[in-house]
Each structure stands twice: as structure tokens, then as C-alpha cells.
Amino acid sequence: MGKMDRSYCPKNKGEKMRKKPRIYVLKLNRKKLLLFGLVILLILIMIFLKNSKVSKIFSYRNKETIVIDPGHGGIDGGTSDKEGLLEKDINLDVSLKLKKELLVEGYEVVMTRERDESLEHRSNINSSRYRKDLNARKTIINESEPLAFVSMHVNSSKKIEARGIKIYYFPTSIEGKRLAECIAKSVDINVYNKFLKDNNLRAEILPEDYFVLRETKYPGVLVEIGFITNPEENKLLQDEEYRAKVAFAVKKGIIEYLGK
Numbered sequence: 001m002g003k004m005d006r007s008y009c010p011k012n013k014g015e016k017m018r019k020k021p022r023i024y025v026l027k028l029n030r031k032k033l034l035l036f037g038l039v040i041l042l043i044l045i046m047i048f049l050k051n052s053k054v055s056k057i058f059s060y061r062n063k064e065t066i067v068i069d070p071g072h073g074g075i076d077g078g079t080s081d082k083e084g085l086l087e088k089d090i091n092l093d094v095s096l097k098l099k100k101e102l103l104v105e106g107y108e109v110v111m112t113r114e115r116d117e118s119l120e121h122r123s124n125i126n127s128s129r130y131r132k133d134l135n136a137r138k139t140i141i142n143e144s145e146p147l148a149f150v151s152m153h154v155n156s157s158k159k160i161e162a163r164g165i166k167i168y169y170f171p172t173s174i175e176g177k178r179l180a181e182c183i184a185k186s187v188d189i190n191v192y193n194k195f196l197k198d199n200n201l202r203a204e205i206l207p208e209d210y211f212v213l214r215e216t217k218y219p220g221v222l223v224e225i226g227f228i229t230n231p232e233e234n235k236l237l238q239d240e241e242y243r244a245k246v247a248f249a250v251k252k253g254i255i256e257y258l259g260k
């Protein structure tokens with residue numbers, strides 16, 4: 001009753017009348033706030049799903065990825081000869097040829113670099129430029145979750161007669177060794193027998209504790225596609241056809257390894 005009485009008091013009534021629209025606005029705001037909150041929540045859920053393993057399983061399940069890692073790049077030329085031929089350029093060219101070969105076969109290809117650059121800017125570890133570059137390569141390989149990866153390099157030696165394609169695997173990696181064997185067999189057939197018509201040359205497989213092989217969780221090898229210091233191979237390394245044959249042979253080896 002007291003309340004009713006008060007409602008007849010003009011002062012109180014006036015207050016009530018002023019309050020009413022305020023309450024109405026507040027209610028509307030609550031609804032809007034709730035809607036706004038829901039929208040934000042939905043956006044957050046979408047962002048979470050996009051980055052989570054769940055969506056990876058849905059969108060990449062059928063992707064069969066191979067990572068190609070062209071050694072060196074940018075400030076780091078790798079090995080070289082007196083004429084200014086740089087390892088980094090040969091590595092990239094053969095790697096791009098290998099990429100094309102693998103794309104034709106329907107694989108997803110991830111390259112650690114596709115142009116003349118070093119990769120230290122893609123690593124946030126507190127270390128030397130060289131270590132940062134290697135760390136970035138390792139991260140790209142591991143995050144791509146590939147079926148296999150290949151790191152491409154060119155060899156050099158004080159002995160001018162040293163030559164041949166060498167394929168390195170991590171000493172304790174059974175899968176790495178198997179991949180190396182498959183690529184070596186393919187090089188013998190496709191590069192040495194068919195292309196160079198030389199039955200005496202043989203690709204060699206060797207265990208080696210290289211960072212990129214040790215620090216990665218997927219089967220991989222490091223391929224040295226010839227000696228820049230050997231006059232014959234120096235010429236071959238500059239030959240388009242040889243580069244294409246090496247890329248083709250590495251692809252065939254990977255396919256053999258994957259059992260296809």
C-alpha cells in the first residue's frame with residue numbers, strides 16, 4: 001500500500017516516469033550486449049577452430065606433403081667456383097624443378113625458400129644468423145608434417161677428382177636410410193645409366209649428423225647433387241638437362257620410397 005501511496009505523490013510519479021524509459025533502454029542494451037557477446041564468442045570459436053588440429057584434420061587430411069629445402073640463399077651463397085657460380089642458385093633451380101615434378105604427381109609441395117633469400121628472419125631464437133637460418137628450415141619442415149623432405153646442396157672438395165651424387169641420412173633413421181637408398185637407386189638409373197650413359201658411376205648413401213636431419217621429425221635426406229670443384233660435374237651442374245634429370249631422379253626416388 002505504501003508503494004501505491006507513493007505513486008500518487010507527484011514527485012515520486014515524476015521520478016517513475018523518468019525512470020521508465022531508462023529501464024526500457026537498459027533492457028534493449030542488455031539484448032544488444034548479449035547478441036554482441038554471442039557474435040564475439042562465435043568469432044573466437046571460428047578463430048580457434050581455424051588454428052586447431054581439428055580443422056587441420058578436416059582440411060589437410062588428404063594432402064600428401066613433400067618439403068623441399070634448397071640449401072643456403074641470400075647472404076649465404078654456399079660453395080662456389082672461381083667463375084662465380086654459386087651453390088645457392090643451383091640448389092634453388094634444381095629444387096624448383098623438383099617442385100614442378102612433384103606437383104604433376106599430385107603432391108602438395110612446401111619449399112623452405114622459393115627465391116634468393118636466407119631464412120634467419122623467419123626464426124625467433126636468440127642465436128647466430130647461421131643457426132637462425134637452420135632453425136627456420138627445421139620449423140618449416142616440422143610444421144608441414146610431410147611424408148618426406150629433401151634438402152638440396154652442392155658439394156665441394158680440395159680433391160679435384162672427387163665427384164658423384166651423395167645422399168645423406170641421419171645415422172639412426174631407418175626411414176631416412178630407406179629414402180636415401182630409393183633416391184640413390186633412381187639416380188643410378190636415370191642420371192648415370194640413362195642420361196650420362198655411364199655404368200661405372202654410382203650415387204653414394206652416407207650417414208651424417210646434419211642439423212636439418214637430426215632436428216626434424218620426418219623422414220628426410222640431404223642430397224649433394226655434384227661437386228662444383230670437379231671440372232666435369234661443374235659443367236654438368238650448369239647444364240639445364242642435367243639439373244632437370246637430377247630433379248626427375250629425386251622425384252622418382254621419393255615416389256619409390258612412398259610405395260607408389
Ligand SMILES: [Zn+2]
Nearest residue numbers: 071078153154
Ligand atoms: Zn650446401
